[in-house]
Amino acid sequence: MKSLEDALNHRRSCRAFQSTPIAAEELQRLLAPALRAPSNCNTQPWFFHIASGAAIERLRKRLPEDFTAGRVSLDFPYDGKYDGVFRDRQYAAANALYSAMGIERSDREARNEAFMRNFTFFDAPHVGFFFIPEGFHEREACDLGMFAQSVMLLLESAGVHSCPQTALGFLADSIREELAIPAQQKLMFGLSFGYPDTSAGANDCMTDRMDSSEAVVLHS
Numbered sequence: 001m002k003s004l005e006d007a008l009n010h011r012r013s014c015r016a017f018q019s020t021p022i023a024a025e026e027l028q029r030l031l032a033p034a035l036r037a038p039s040n041c042n043t044q045p046w047f048f049h050i051a052s053g054a055a056i057e058r059l060r061k062r063l064p065e066d067f068t069a070g071r072v073s074l075d076f077p078y079d080g081k082y083d084g085v086f087r088d089r090q091y092a093a094a095n096a097l098y099s100a101m102g103i104e105r106s107d108r109e110a111r112n113e114a115f116m117r118n119f120t121f122f123d124a125p126h127v128g129f130f131f132i133p134e135g136f137h138e139r140e141a142c143d144l145g146m147f148a149q150s151v152m153l154l155l156e157s158a159g160v161h162s163c164p165q166t167a168l169g170f171l172a173d174s175i176r177e178e179l180a181i182p183a184q185q186k187l188m189f190g191l192s193f194g195y196p197d198t199s200a201g202a203n204d205c206m207t208d209r210m211d212s213s214e215a216v217v218l219h220s
């Protein structure tokens with residue numbers, strides 16, 4: 001097991017996985033501490049649905065078809081347009097990924113192919129989906145984020161890599177229907193996870209971070 005600091009420093013979004021699955025009982029045991037994540041008034045407003053085996057294979061077939069056919073359904077609005085420093089960081093992260101994958105920025109077809117791999121979970125053996133109850137807003141989304149980061153760090157501490165994916169939120173209805181999830185659960189994003197394929201260029205992608213003094217402002 002890695003220390004918390006190691007897990008935070010070493011976690012990176014993984015975009016190529018080995019097919020080796022993790023046993024269901026092992027997953028339940030590994031993820032149980034994430035339930036200790038804090039939430040407003042201890043409401044614990046999260047649902048985490050994990051698809052493996054036949055369930056993930058059904059989704060792997062259906063999601064690219066639904067997206068390509070324009071059967072897009074979002075529970076929360078998505079813009080994806082940023083200005084100023086946020087746009088600079090968005091472009092820097094995209095450049096880091098494309099150069100790790102050997103894709104030219106001008107090569108639209110290769111970029112589209114890379115994007116479509118979101119819907120086949122980068123070949124991961126597991127995909128999870130993070131939901132909050134219908135009618136809940138920003139505060140509960142923050143609770144969900146804390147739960148999700150706890151999940152990612154627990155996975156990382158056990159050598160299991162992951163990729164959070166807003167792209168999977170574009171197909172909320174398809175995912176709910178395929179996994180028989182009630183309409184009252186609203187999808188924020190997905191998480192592909194498994195053991196990394198260390199030979200894939202996509203997994204060499206390193207993103208920058210601002211200096212801690214820019215984000216952590218001490219007042220006295």
Ligand SMILES: Cc1cc2nc3c(=O)[nH]c(=O)nc-3n(C[C@H](O)[C@H](O)[C@H](O)COP(=O)(O)O)c2cc1C
Nearest residue numbers: 011012013015093118163164165166167168189207
């Ligand atoms: C909520 C959330 C949604 C994301 N959605 C996607 C996605 O749809 N596809 C993808 O490849 N990466 C996605 N990412 C990964 C980010 O691009 C990545 O976290 C960021 O560039 C920093 O890189 P790192 O995770 O390797 O540190 C998402 C990350 C978060 C936190």
